[in-house]
Amino acid sequence: MTGAWTHLRYAVRRLVRNPTFSVVAIVMVAAGIGANTAVFSVVEAVLLRSLPYQEPGRLVAGLGTREGSPTPSGVLSAPDLADYLEGTPGIVAMGGVATTRRILTDAGDPLAAVAGRVTPGYFETVGLRAVAGRLPSRADFRPESPPVIVLAHSTWVTRFGARPDVVGTTVRLHDRPATVIGVLEYDPLHFPERGIDVWIPLRSDMSRGSRNLTAVARLADDVTIDEAQQQLDVVAARLRAEYPDSNAERGVLLRRFDEAVTGPFRAPLFLALACTGLVLLIMCANLGNMLLARTAARAREFGIRAALGAGRRHLARDLLLESAVLVLAGGAAGILLAAWLADAFVAFVPTPLPRGELVSIDRMVVGFALAVCAVTTLVATLIPALGLREARLHILLKAGGKSSAGSPGRSAAGSALVVAQVAFSCVLVVGAGLLLQSFVRLSRVDTGIATENRLAFRLQLPSRRYPEDADRLRLYDRLTRRLADLPGVLRAGAVSTLPLSGGNLCDDVTIGGEALGVCAEARAVGAGYFETLRIPLLEGRGFGPADDADAPRVALVNDALARRAWPDRSAIGRRIETFGIEFEVVGVLAGVRHFGPSQPTPLEIYTPVAQATFPWMTFVIETRGDPRALLANVQRVVWELDPELPLETVATLDELLSGTKSGERFRAALVGGLSGLALALAAFGLYGLLAFLVEGRAREFGIRMALGADGGRLVADVLGRAIKLAGIGLALGLALSIAAARGLETFLFATSTYDPAAYLASLGILMMIAVAAASLPARRAARVDPVEALRQE
Known part of the structure; x- marks a missing residue:
């Protein structure tokens, strides 16, 4: 043990005597x-990590399906949920949750709360408990029972100061008194979505056609998912036969x-892990090259030690100790850096x-870091x-301490490491190029709406204060006019579902009594x-004051729906039915990419708000300057009409548009940043190898210059070596990139994984960096003094 400690101290002492080498190596290792x-x-x-629920392996999600749909809708109706539970022996518990908006009023300002409406047994199925009070009982789900709510843990902390005496108090939820019966424990998964403020029992929406529940079930002991699926398929077939109007094609x-x-996070996270893994490989190759150069510089030392009886095993042990000291020091710094990087990533x-x-940075993460070290x-x-093993140490000893930089073995090994660095860097640069190309093309897509200097906000009207459509419509009209009259506002309007906001309201379309077989997005507009x-x-007319609640039902459709429903004739004057209501088409509008530039234009049908008055509406204003500068005035106007209405989801349309591209932007920036780090490491590795070789060939260059060779020929020699190494690395990297690019296919928009522009640009960048890295060693070769070089030899 004492001997090992002594060798370790000598290793540290040798590294301290060469601080530049040690610091560079430690910083490089810390980054990787x-x-x-x-x-x-x-x-x-x-x-x-295992899910934070009781027996998480028995939990399954139930996703609603429809024949012909490429992806599950994910939602079920409450009656279907009850039938699935009753008819499936392999499922012992099943519950559902649907989110909605409610105004929470207590001692503070009104809160536009997100409410999770749950079916009986939902909390028990998932395995969530109350940290204060209780959860809803079966009696709380009866329509005649007094309203009760359960506070989300975050609401309890931020809104009520984590007071335990909040249980039993009365608050107002959508203008109705409700008793707080409990506080739900903290759920780190935030299922089914982040930001739920309160939980309430589901007492309505019992229609089979009302599909809005995200379902979760718990399997019985010794029952597999496949076995439970077979039982559910039998129940689904029975429901399709018994309820053809609502359950046709449903499962x-x-x-x-x-x-x-x-699931949605697996591919992006593994992409990030793969990219950082490539950076680690490049770092290892770079560190290996630095250690190779250091070994060559210590050739005389190794020769003397070999002459004194030190075997190759002892010399290799010293190299391993020095590497371990460097890597552990860099690893310790890397763990500290990782804590900051992880927070930034999240x-x-x-x-x-x-x-x-x-x-x-827990024990498992530290263990991973030590394994990487x-x-x-x-x-x-x-x-x-x-x-x-390759070096003949006794010959090195006779060489009188000359560097072994020119050793063919060491030169070949260093060259191989540089080639590997260039190849791995090529994979990252090509990936970054493809993602950047995809993001640029996505940014150029026209969404069909103007977003600059537009501010939007949503209002949710309590049914108790606004029980009739006329009450809601009166507020909407007054607010629209007041907003349009504000100084700095050019125009104002309102819509039930704003583009780029992620919301949708879709139903099947019927033409002349026959189903069109498509779902159209419905919007009410003011x-x-x-x-x-x-x-x-594009065609026909828009809505006017005459299109009120007493007038015949009219609608506008977008050009995509018009082409689908009436491909060879005009849509004007045609009849279309959705949500069980028939409308006359009076106009055709240009399409809007409602769900963002990466998604196709949906089929859309618009109705005047006077004929389809929703209890919620999103208002949009166009301003002369910064729209957020008018937010205080907008809030004042709303509170002058109703002081208990909070503004929800306030955002500029530019912010919403940017949000739809945030995933592509983040991936391009992440891979681009890592490729930049890889390029820097590869350039450093190439520079280090060439500088090492130039130093070792100083005598050769001196002789060549003494014999009449000019500096330009020597520069060409060094640059040619760099281009050759970079060319081999790029050839290997190109092959690796083509294979790896398939993993990026799901992340690309309108961009092929074999996009030639991305590959050519990447190859050009890497070759330019290789030449730039070689330029300084090449100039040093041209400035070798023949007399001095020969005197040193």
Whole structure:
């Protein structure tokens, strides 16, 4: 033990005597291990940890399906949910939750709360408990029972100061008194969505056609998902036969609960982990090259030690110890760096991660970092250690201390490491190029609406204060006029579902009594909406004051729906039915990419708000300058009409549009940043190798210059070596990139994985960096003094 400690002290002492080498190596290792540890800490918290529920392996998600639909809708109706539970022996518990908006009024300002409406047994199915009070009982779900609510843990802390005496108090929810019966425990998964403020028993929406529940079920002991799925298929077939109007083509698909919750995040997180893994490989190759150069510089030392009886094993042990000291020091710094990088990753990821707030550098993450350190030490030491087998140490001793930089073995090994760095860097740069190309093309897509200098906000009207359509319509009209009259506002309008906001209201379309077989998005619009967003009318007329509640039902359709329903004739004057109501088409509008530039234009049908008055509406204003500067005036106007109405989801349309592209932007920035780091490491590795070779060939260059060779020929020699190495690396990297690019296919918009522009640009960038990295060693070769070089030899 004492001997090992002595060798370790000597290793540290040797590294301290060469601080530049040591600091560069430690910083490089810290960057590589820090990036990998940070991404792994996110992967571990989000994907690898067991779900925080009782017996999580028995939890499954139930997704509603429809024949002909490429993806499950994900939602079920309450009656279907009850029938599935009753008719499936393999499921012992099943519950559902639907989110809605409610105004919560207590001692503070009105809160536009997100309410989770749950079916009986939902909390018991998932395994959630109350930290104060109780959860809803069966009696609380009866329509005649007094209204009760359960506070979300975050609401309890932020709104009520985590007071235990809040249980039993009365608040107002949508203008109705409700008793707080409990506080739900903290759920790090935030299922079914982040931001639920209160939980309430579901007492309505009992129609089979009202599909709005996200379902979760618990399997019986020793029952597999496949067995439970077979039982559910039998029940679904029976419901299709008994209720053809509502359940035709409907079914349910079971998925593992953890996959349903974390599934959308798997591919992006593993992409990040793969990219940081490539950076780690480049770092290992770079460190190996630095150690190779250091080994060559210590050729005389190794020769003397070999002459004194030191074997190759002892020399390799010293190299391994020095590498271990460097890697452990860099790893320790990398772990500290990883804590900051992980927080930054979670903060900047566009979609909040499930359990993102639990990301930390725990024991498992530290274990991963130590394992990476061990692998890095072995990989980085391998080639220098093998070089000791190739080196004839007694010959080195006779050489009088001359550097072995010109050794063919060491030159070949260093060149191979540089080629590997260039190849791996090529994979990252090509990936970044493809993602950047995809993002640029996405940014150029016209969404069909004007977004600059537009501010939007949503209002939800309590039914108790606004029980009739006329009451709601009166407020909407007054508010629209008051907003349009504000100084700095050019136009104002209102719509039930705002483009780019993610909301939708879709139903089947019927033409002449026959189903069209498509679902159309329905929107109710007020005066000024189309003008505010610059949505052009292509044919027919728009809505006017005469299209009120007493007038015949009229609608506008977008050009996509008009072409689908009436491909060879005009849509004007045709009849169309949706949500059980028939309308006359009076106009055709240009299409809007409602769900963002990456999604196709949906089929849309618009109705005047006077004929379809919703208890919620989103208002949009066009301003002369910064729209957020008018937010205080907008709030004042709303409160002058109703002081208990909070503004919901306030955002500019530019912000909403940017949000629809945030995933593509984040991936391009992440891979681009890592490719930049890879380029810097590869350039440093190439520069270091060439500088090492130029130093070792100083005598050769001196002789050549003494014999009449000019500096330009020597520069061409060094640059040619750099171009050759870079060319080999790029050839390998190109092959690797073509294979790896398939993994990016799901992340690309209107961009092929074989896009030639991305590949050519990447190859050009890498070759320019290679030439730039070689330029300084090349100039040094041209400035070699022949006399001095020969005198040193």
